[in-house]
Amino acid sequence: MRRGQFPPSGSAAAGALRRRRGKMADAVPAARWARAAAALLLGCCGAALASGIQDQAEQFFRSGHTNNWAVLVCTSRFWFNYRHVANTLSVYRSVKRLGIPDSHIVLMLADDMACNPRNPKPATVFSHKNMELNVYGDDVEVDYRSYEVTVENFLRVLTGRIPPSTPRSKRLLSDDRSNILIYMTGHGGNGFLKFQDSEEITNVELADAFEQMWQKRRYNELLFIIDTCQGASMYERFYSPNIMALASSQVGEDSLSHQPDLGIGVHLMDRYTFYVLEFLEEIHPASQTNMNDLFQVCPKSLCVSTPGHRTDLFQRDPQNVLITDFFGSVRKVEITTETISLDRDLAGFESKLPKDELTTEPLKYAEQLPVAQIIHQDTCMVRLYFRSSAQLTEDGAIPLPLPLLVAALEYMEDSSVFW
Amino acid sequence: MAAAAAIAADERARGRRAALSFAAIAVVLGLPLWWRTTETYRAALPYGDIEGLGQLPFQLAVPVAVVFAPGSVPGDLPRPLPFRDVQEMEISVNRERHLWLSLPCPSVQADAALHPLQDASLGSMTMYVVPETSSLLPQGISVYVGKHRSALVRQLTQVMSFTASSISAALSDRVPNGQLGPDARRHLKSSLGYEITFSLLNPDPKSHAVDWDIEDAVNRYVQPVLDKLSLVANFSVDSQILYYAVLGVTPRFDKESSSFLLSAHSLPHVINPVEARLGSSAASLYPVLNFLLYVPERSHSPLYIQDKDGAAVSTNAFHSPRWGGIMVYNVEAPASPQVSLPLHVDVDMVRVMEVFLAQLRLLFGLSREELPPEFLLESPGNEGLADWELDRLLWAHTVENIATVSTTLTSLAQLLDKIGNIVIKDDVASEVYQAVASAQSAMAELAAGHLHLAFQASKEAVTSSERAFFDPSLLHLLYFPDDQKFAIYIPLFLPMAVPILLSLAKIVREARQRKKEPSKMD
Numbered sequence: 001m002r003r004g005q006f007p008p009s010g011s012a013a014a015g016a017l018r019r020r021r022g023k024m025a026d027a028v029p030a031a032r033w034a035r036a037a038a039a040l041l042l043g044c045c046g047a048a049l050a051s052g053i054q055d056q057a058e059q060f061f062r063s064g065h066t067n068n069w070a071v072l073v074c075t076s077r078f079w080f081n082y083r084h085v086a087n088t089l090s091v092y093r094s095v096k097r098l099g100i101p102d103s104h105i106v107l108m109l110a111d112d113m114a115c116n117p118r119n120p121k122p123a124t125v126f127s128h129k130n131m132e133l134n135v136y137g138d139d140v141e142v143d144y145r146s147y148e149v150t151v152e153n154f155l156r157v158l159t160g161r162i163p164p165s166t167p168r169s170k171r172l173l174s175d176d177r178s179n180i181l182i183y184m185t186g187h188g189g190n191g192f193l194k195f196q197d198s199e200e201i202t203n204v205e206l207a208d209a210f211e212q213m214w215q216k217r218r219y220n221e222l223l224f225i226i227d228t229c230q231g232a233s234m235y236e237r238f239y240s241p242n243i244m245a246l247a248s249s250q251v252g253e254d255s256l257s258h259q260p261d262l263g264i265g266v267h268l269m270d271r272y273t274f275y276v277l278e279f280l281e282e283i284h285p286a287s288q289t290n291m292n293d294l295f296q297v298c299p300k301s302l303c304v305s306t307p308g309h310r311t312d313l314f315q316r317d318p319q320n321v322l323i324t325d326f327f328g329s330v331r332k333v334e335i336t337t338e339t340i341s342l343d344r345d346l347a348g349f350e351s352k353l354p355k356d357e358l359t360t361e362p363l364k365y366a367e368q369l370p371v372a373q374i375i376h377q378d379t380c381m382v383r384l385y386f387r388s389s390a391q392l393t394e395d396g397a398i399p400l401p402l403p404l405l406v407a408a409l410e411y412m413e414d415s416s417v418f419w
Numbered sequence: 420m421a422a423a424a425a426i427a428a429d430e431r432a433r434g435r436r437a438a439l440s441f442a443a444i445a446v447v448l449g450l451p452l453w454w455r456t457t458e459t460y461r462a463a464l465p466y467g468d469i470e471g472l473g474q475l476p477f478q479l480a481v482p483v484a485v486v487f488a489p490g491s492v493p494g495d496l497p498r499p500l501p502f503r504d505v506q507e508m509e510i511s512v513n514r515e516r517h518l519w520l521s522l523p524c525p526s527v528q529a530d531a532a533l534h535p536l537q538d539a540s541l542g543s544m545t546m547y548v549v550p551e552t553s554s555l556l557p558q559g560i561s562v563y564v565g566k567h568r569s570a571l572v573r574q575l576t577q578v579m580s581f582t583a584s585s586i587s588a589a590l591s592d593r594v595p596n597g598q599l600g601p602d603a604r605r606h607l608k609s610s611l612g613y614e615i616t617f618s619l620l621n622p623d624p625k626s627h628a629v630d631w632d633i634e635d636a637v638n639r640y641v642q643p644v645l646d647k648l649s650l651v652a653n654f655s656v657d658s659q660i661l662y663y664a665v666l667g668v669t670p671r672f673d674k675e676s677s678s679f680l681l682s683a684h685s686l687p688h689v690i691n692p693v694e695a696r697l698g699s700s701a702a703s704l705y706p707v708l709n710f711l712l713y714v715p716e717r718s719h720s721p722l723y724i725q726d727k728d729g730a731a732v733s734t735n736a737f738h739s740p741r742w743g744g745i746m747v748y749n750v751e752a753p754a755s756p757q758v759s760l761p762l763h764v765d766v767d768m769v770r771v772m773e774v775f776l777a778q779l780r781l782l783f784g785l786s787r788e789e790l791p792p793e794f795l796l797e798s799p800g801n802e803g804l805a806d807w808e809l810d811r812l813l814w815a816h817t818v819e820n821i822a823t824v825s826t827t828l829t830s831l832a833q834l835l836d837k838i839g840n841i842v843i844k845d846d847v848a849s850e851v852y853q854a855v856a857s858a859q860s861a862m863a864e865l866a867a868g869h870l871h872l873a874f875q876a877s878k879e880a881v882t883s884s885e886r887a888f889f890d891p892s893l894l895h896l897l898y899f900p901d902d903q904k905f906a907i908y909i910p911l912f913l914p915m916a917v918p919i920l921l922s923l924a925k926i927v928r929e930a931r932q933r934k935k936e937p938s939k940m941d
Binding site for chain 2: 066067099100101102103152155156159160161162163168171173175177202204205208211212215216217285286329330331332333334335336337338339340341342
């Protein structure tokens, strides 16, 4: 029931701006851009262009983003969905290698593979058979793990409607100059994607979430990749501008997995992601490969399903879109040519603003354990044990090796731990 | 016999009335009750005001005082200064006459002397017109712009403290794409606060023991600038030292100058490997500006940055829009090769801060625009920015804030239209009302020329509108396809509806039979 229809706002920049001063500089950006574009179009038959105009034209066709974000979601859990976790972690590795830092990646995994009791090699997740490449390693930062991967959290991350207590690493702090890569994998059907065997996200909800992102200008351009069965149904309903979508299979087709590893006992990767990753291995941060090559990855002979893509909502031609526009994070830099001159001999500056003296009471920990009673117990043996086998590191810290500590604590009657 | 028939007729009539009353209650009471209890709650929102905001009828007024020195008034004074159309904007010039004054001393002192006499409120500007032959201004210069809000001009020319490009940059998401200048995407967006982090990167602690007195430098050189900018936003400063932090790019060795060079096209790849270690994700939710000072390793010293033409950059620094800046600080090689490592290095903070503060100005968009040759600008000195530059920043931020509020509220209203499942609670509605009221008052203050009040009002408007749009309760209820809705309601309503409908059908059939019978009985 809608209370009061809102008339859609017409042309965006219809404000009449009246100023009451004269003008200083003559530069009119509008005429200059229009002239540059027209000149480029007319002179594209090989006429020599002045370098100034060419520079501006290059800028015109380039993406215009200043930062990159990635949201990588694996929507399955349980041991037999090993390949979905391996898919997501492999994409995470590639994206990190090409330059996007952890602070700009939101990784949502069920994360129950590496320490699963059925894993013959604990703390590893392999993506190639014969255990060639461990994509889990020691440098993985999972932002939403296990039961936190829900449809609600995913939509909250995308739309930004996050409770205020959420830490910064769990937020998508993109702005209107961010290019975002969204990769989803798992089990899907015609028009929906299953989240952790208990709920689903439909393509309508996803399209609405992207529309909310667009309305709030939370992205400049968005690349959506999905590797599930009938993946193309998930991007059918998008209607916001500047979205490019790739899927591993059409409606009615299943996406197949690539290769099982007999040692681990499950399939390690999905075909589409496997070939996408082989393609990404050849990309380095300065490469000029464009999106049309990504569309050709994994033809039907290799993938068995037919990968699809959708570019009608995207403003630029895919020919001009670099892979590193989404998968990497190349910053725009400028040389600093000016300095200001500071007076070196200026005396110490007294700040004009009143500094608020915050009266804080000294903080102390709440009394939780009866420490006095615990200290009373037999700890001499514990102390000697530490001193004899402690080694100093270069900066003077004493590491406490864990097995030693556990052994030492076994001597204590009370099993509560204190420092 | 007749009595039994009468009683049977009575029974049937009662049965008919009962069925009809059931149907009536179901339709009259039940349907509206079900409809009202299953709709999404939406508190009333001021859609009309939001639409009015969407038109953005900006009117920026700047109180200008024009002071004529004796001998400088041309004969035909009240001539209309020309106005011009830029895109959809109309610009006209208005001026007021003020008082007459005599100026005996050269320009800088004149500026300082005149400063106490001026109306120093934010956003105002005073122009002093001096005679053509006056010696106040050096030869060839016809306009001198001081570091407070005044300018000395030889004749009435058109001077202002903001230009079309900065205003269109502030309105960047409303102006169509092709008309923006290159500045629009470079400057920092207006925010309530900024976090500034100074980092010293020392990749080779075995060779260089670098010491920088950052606290003193911040208090002496950075704090004045931040105090001046405190009107714009809250700033917090922190610093750190990172060891074994290398740039991701290997510099080239240049035999001619026997130094190492970083070319301009490898600079974009420098930032990302370092950023992971800066810890900016642990900082506050405000935008973070990172200023890095890199002391190259002994094996890669001295290190210079090359620009596109191959020349070494004098500042040895580069910056990235909306991120921060990096400066390379070369340590002089010691005279004797047998000196003991690590070398003690005391960083010259003044040189470093000159570059960092210049980068801070560039990041905020306070760079000097191309001026015609007859203009002369006074350098702002230790304060870092002139008053009129602060005004310019405030104008841009105020306009940007109001544009953001308008976009946010308009998109909220459009979203509510498109997606029927979003609930609007009462506190969200009150935030929206507050945002609309603050935005309208900001525009009124802008039209009246009170920049300070306008900026405060625009900040409140932005805070309220962001809080309303990003309220966690606005997550739309999960989507139910139509067939699922039918699947839920049919088991509830069908068993109840079947007896009612059947009895109504029976009543209708009986009524039709009774109508037919009298004609038959004939």
